Amino acid sequence: MEKRKVYRQAGIGGFRRFLAVAAVLALMAASFTVGALAFSREVPVEQETIELPGIGLTLILPDSWKGRYEVEKDEGESWCRVYARSVLEKKPEWGGALFYVDRSYDRPMTPEELDEISPIACRYLFSTAGGTYSINYASDVQWNLEDPEQEREYRQMQEEISQIRFLVDGVLSD
Numbered sequence: 204m205e206k207r208k209v210y211r212q213a214g215i216g217g218f219r220r221f222l223a224v225a226a227v228l229a230l231m232a233a234s235f236t237v238g239a240l241a242f243s244r245e246v247p248v249e250q251e252t253i254e255l256p257g258i259g260l261t262l263i264l265p266d267s268w269k270g271r272y273e274v275e276k277d278e279g280e281s282w283c284r285v286y287a288r289s290v291l292e293k294k295p296e297w298g299g300a301l302f303y304v305d306r307s308y309d310r311p312m313t314p315e316e317l318d319e320i321s322p323i324a325c326r327y328l329f330s331t332a333g334g335t336y337s338i339n340y341a342s343d344v345q346w347n348l349e350d351p352e353q354e355r356e357y358r359q360m361q362e363e364i365s366q367i368r369f370l371v372d373g374v375l376s377d
Contacts, residue, residue: 255304257281258336260328261370262304265363272301272360281306287357290346297353298345301360306334329371340364 251264251272257279264272273286282305290299307317307325312335314327325337346357 253283253285255280255283258306259372260304260336263368263370265366267363268360271356273299287346287353287360289353289356293350293353294347297347298341298343299357300341300345301357302338302340302364304328304338305336307337307339308335309333311335328369338364338367 251266251269253262253264253274255261255276257277258281262283271288273288273291275284275286276282282303284303285301286299287301288299290297307321311330311332312327313330317325317327317335317337321337321339323339323342325339328336328338330336341361346353348354
């Protein structure tokens with residue numbers, strides 16, 4: 204009789220485990236669906252963007268940048284450099300570069316590997332078999348030190364770089 208009791212308890216325990224696994228699978232399916240919907244949304248038409256079709260990347264800029272930046276791209280549109288317009292308009296020799304996006308290394312790397320070897324401050328974007336892509340920040344003064352208004356505007360844009368979002372081949376990434 205004791206054997207029956209043990210089997211009976213195991214049967215109930217197995218059913219409970221089955222229910223737990225089913226609940227977990229249902230939650231996973233729901234979260235994947237929600238995630239897919241979140242990633243599939245398109246960029247609003249009025250949003251400021253920089254497209255780099257050569258690498259399948261679109262930068263979604265902060266709303267406050269409208270009319271305040273300039274972009275330089277290569278012919279194949281696989282890299283770009285972004286400048287504060289206020290610096291370029293007043294005195295281009297001061298630079299005005301905020302950041303550039305490119306294939307920083309010709310091999311795939313992890314974010315940790317990039318952080319270890321990069322000589323400048325950067326943010327890992329993604330890797331492919333052909334290389335590692337990153338956003339690389341200006342490492343020196345890029346405005347006229349005698350123009351406090353230019354410095355204020357440059358620094359404000361510099362602080363907002365962290366708000367840039369990325370679409371990699373149509374998938375939104377933060």
